[in-house]
Every structure is written in C-alpha cells, then in structure tokens.
Amino acid sequence: MLQSQKIARRQSEIRQNLAELAANDAPTEEQRSQMDALDGEYQANESRYRASLIAEDDERRDADRDLETREAGEWDKLIAQYEMRQAALHLDEGRQFDGATAEVVQELRQAGGYRGVPVPFAAFETRAGETTSATVPDPVATMPMIDRLFPQSVAGAMGAQMVNVTAGGIEYPVSTSQVTAGWASTEGGDVAGPTEFSTVDRPLAPDHTLGIQMRLTRKAMKQSAGIEAAIRRDMQGAMQVEIDKAVFQGSGSNGQPAGVVAQAADYGIDSTAVDAAASYGAFRKAVTEFMLANAATGPGSVRALIRPEIWDAMDDVIFDAGSGVTEYDRLAAKLGSVTQSHNALAAPSGSTPASKALLTTNAGGQSPIFVATWGAVDLIRDPYSDAQSGGLRLTGLVTMDVSISRAEQLRVLSGLQ
Incomplete structure (x- = not known):
C-alpha cells in the first residue's frame, strides 16, 4: 500500500475518534489530553501526507518514463529480429510467420490495414x-x-x-x-x-x-x-x-x-x-x-x-x-x-x-x-x-x-x- 494511502486511512481513524470525544459535553482530563494528542498527530500527518504525494508523483513519472523507454526498447529488439526471408516465403509458399517476425506483423496489422505483408x-x-x-x-x-x-x-x-x-x-x-510592440507616447496614453x-x-x-x-x-x-x-x-x-x-x-x-x-x-x-x-x-x-x-x-x-x-x-x-x-x-x-x-x-x-x-x-x-x-x-x-x-x-x-x-x-x- 502506498504511504499516502496509509496516512489517509489513519487520518480517517483520527477524525472518527475526535468526533466521538467531541460529542462528550463534559470531557475528563484524560479525554482532553487524548484530544490534544490526536489533534497534534492529525496536524503532523497533514504535512506527511503532502510530502508523500509529492514523492509518489515523482516515482510515478519515473516509472512512466521507464515504461515508455522499456516499451520502445522491446519494440526495437523485435524489429531487429524481423526476417525479410519469412516475408518472402509467406508470400511465395504461404508459410506461417513465427518468432519475433510474427509479433511485429501482428502489431502492424492491428495498427492499420495492409493488402500484403507489412x-x-x-x-x-x-x-x-x-x-x-x-x-x-x-x-x-x-x-x-x-x-x-x-x-x-x-x-x-x-x-x-x-x-x-x-x-x-x-x-x-x-x-x-x-x-508589433509600441510605446505609450504620453503618461496614461494607450500602447x-x-x-x-x-x-x-x-x-x-x-x-x-x-x-x-x-x-x-x-x-x-x-x-x-x-x-x-x-x-x-x-x-x-x-x-x-x-x-x-x-x-x-x-x-x-x-x-x-x-x-x-x-x-x-x-x-x-x-x-x-x-x-x-x-x-x-x-x-x-x-x-x-x-x-x-x-x-x-x-x-x-x-x-x-x-x-x-x-x-x-x-x-x-x-x-x-x-x-x-x-x-x-x-x-x-x-x-x-x-x-x-x-x-x-x-x-x-x-x-x-x-x-x-x-x-x-x-x-x-x-x-x-x-x-x-x-x-x-x-x-x-x-x-x-x-x-x-x-x-x-x-x-x-x-x-x-x-x-x-x-x-x-x-x-x-x-x-x-
């Protein structure tokens, strides 16, 4: 579970406890101390929650960049294994594609229509x-x-x-x-x-x-x-x-x-x-x-x-x-x-x-x-x-x-x- 989610869940529990304590018209000294402690923890958790969101946002962006790079790298590897010989044999003998060539052909066919072999x-x-x-x-x-x-x-x-x-x-x-830019000719004049x-x-x-x-x-x-x-x-x-x-x-x-x-x-x-x-x-x-x-x-x-x-x-x-x-x-x-x-x-x-x-x-x-x-x-x-x-x-x-x-x-x- 993400740290921000854990903090958000704890904040919900604190609010519930504070609501129960606040409903008491004549709280005891112990209940007042408990409310002060919960209030302090709630304020501290607010700062922790904002910091967690910032950190997790950076992690998400890094993960997205890594995913994009990984997908491009995997596609490049598939392209590097594309065999023109399989394309020629498929057109000549009807032989089925296999391996990386089959994956590349399938991806290209899904992206657009081709009469022959993409x-x-x-x-x-x-x-x-x-x-x-x-x-x-x-x-x-x-x-x-x-x-x-x-x-x-x-x-x-x-x-x-x-x-x-x-x-x-x-x-x-x-x-x-x-x-074009222009200067105001007089004080209060239009530009x-x-x-x-x-x-x-x-x-x-x-x-x-x-x-x-x-x-x-x-x-x-x-x-x-x-x-x-x-x-x-x-x-x-x-x-x-x-x-x-x-x-x-x-x-x-x-x-x-x-x-x-x-x-x-x-x-x-x-x-x-x-x-x-x-x-x-x-x-x-x-x-x-x-x-x-x-x-x-x-x-x-x-x-x-x-x-x-x-x-x-x-x-x-x-x-x-x-x-x-x-x-x-x-x-x-x-x-x-x-x-x-x-x-x-x-x-x-x-x-x-x-x-x-x-x-x-x-x-x-x-x-x-x-x-x-x-x-x-x-x-x-x-x-x-x-x-x-x-x-x-x-x-x-x-x-x-x-x-x-x-x-x-x-x-x-x-x-x-």
Whole structure:
C-alpha cells in the first residue's frame, strides 16, 4: 500500500475518534489530553501526507518514463529480429510467420490495414553481423525509427522532420502574424493597438504512393544466406533515391508530392537569382537575409544543399593563394553543413550551365521541412508474372507527403554557374 494511502486511512481513524470525544459535553482530563494528542498527530500527518504525494508523483513519472523507454526498447529488439526471408516465403509458399517476425506483423496489422505483408521501415537498415563494406556505416540501434530508414538521406541532412502517421491526414498550423510592440507616447496614453494573430495550415495527406518492384528467382528464395540483406538494400536504395528526389524536385502532379525546390513559389519560399559564378559571397548574402528575417542567428545554423558541379567550380577558385583556401573552403567553414547531391537537385542547364541551391535553417528548433510516411511498407506478392520460371515478384508500396513549416526557413538560390 502506498504511504499516502496509509496516512489517509489513519487520518480517517483520527477524525472518527475526535468526533466521538467531541460529542462528550463534559470531557475528563484524560479525554482532553487524548484530544490534544490526536489533534497534534492529525496536524503532523497533514504535512506527511503532502510530502508523500509529492514523492509518489515523482516515482510515478519515473516509472512512466521507464515504461515508455522499456516499451520502445522491446519494440526495437523485435524489429531487429524481423526476417525479410519469412516475408518472402509467406508470400511465395504461404508459410506461417513465427518468432519475433510474427509479433511485429501482428502489431502492424492491428495498427492499420495492409493488402500484403507489412514490413517496418526499420527492417531495411543494415544490421550488425552482416557483411558490409568498410566504408558503409553500421547504423546505431538507438536512432529514431523513421530516421533510421534513411541514415544518409539528403532530406535528413537538410533538417527535414520525418513523421510517421498511423491513419488519416495531419496538419501543422504555423503562425504568420506580424505582432508589433509600441510605446505609450504620453503618461496614461494607450500602447500599440491589438494585432490579429493569424496562422496558415501546412497539411500532410496520404495522396502520394511510391511503388518498388523486385523479382526473386526460385534459386534466390531457396538460398537463405544473404537474401534478407539483399532485399533490404535493394528496397532501401530505391526508396532513398526516389523519396529524396520527391522531397526537393517533386512536381506536385502525376502522383508526385510538391518538392520544396521545384515548387518553391507555391510554398512562398523566396528565391534569389544569382546569375553569376558560384561564390561564397552569394551564399553569404542569402544567409544575411535569413538573419534579417529572424530565421537564423548566424551562418552556423544554416544548411546548404548544392550540386557536385558547384563544389567542383568553387573548390577550383583560390581565395587566398598563400594558404590555398578556396571559395568552397570558406563556405564549408562558415555554414553549419554543406550537402552535395546530384539526385535532390536538377542538373545544370542553360547556355552557361547553371543550377540551384537550397538553404535551410531550424528556427527555434522547428524543422523547415516535413516528410510524412503512413504506416509501414506494404509488401504485396505477384506469383503469376514469373510463374513459368518459379519466380516471385514483390511490390513495396509507401505512402508519403511533403510540406514545409515556415517559408522564411528556406531560401532557393538560382543561376549558380
């Protein structure tokens, strides 16, 4: 029994005894002493009761945090034991799931409907013990589940927040009001009048579905060694390329989400036309505009996304001949990070080849980009297309969407030659 409950029960007994003693119109000296003792004990118990409630509240919070951590740890352990081979055999032969894989599949099916076999995003990571190249990182098991899917994704490097949605759509209300402060001009005078507080909703809806198809030969399905890692690597690679491309270059039509660079005007993102050779000065000017808009506190809080060709051009321009410092060295030293990608940004075009760059910042800890995925990967079988050879086709379906938070946290530079 909790200490507070024991004290509360004793307080009830004291009140009952005091009521019996108080009913006596002519109490004896012994009864008066007894009432004084009970009254003193009651007052002392009140302080003990409050202290017990505070202590027990802290214990409850610690227990809740421990429970949440324990549940997340147990789920991570189950995910780590998820076998892609069982998913393939279930689709091919109808074999029943067992072990940790069966528990994960059951949990995911209860959370949402799937036509095929649900595969958690975290199951695509490269796991400890698998043969990997020395240059391939081994993701840490304690990383967030959604980020763990694309540990090297450009979207993650640019500060995008990965959101997993169970069902339905979500929206983020973002303040757009320009509240101003004003001084009272005279003693007793009024200060600045009320300013309307307004917001804009950034919706994320399950309107865009990405599909990945794989062919498994009969021989591959009969071989246990390496098939799980191969399936994960194939699906992870295809998904990473397409999702990164959609986040930044999505056309907003033909089933694609609206990319933050390609559809910058629709999002209200400012675009600066450089129309000159890429230089540190061009990026410095854009970072200054970030700071003037209260979106960044300094260049160290700004991330840049550029094409490899821009790096090649800037790294070839020596700023200080004596030290060998290049224009790119100055950029990398000042900004928080510089990410290069030939997939997230369109290739240079024009008579004088020029490309775009993107600058982002996490203002007030808020991510500039939202990338939402719905549920897990829905793995569906097609046993007929390759029936003659005994093969199997698998289709992985992923539902996702892209949106931004504040347009002031992003800026596009165009015409970088």
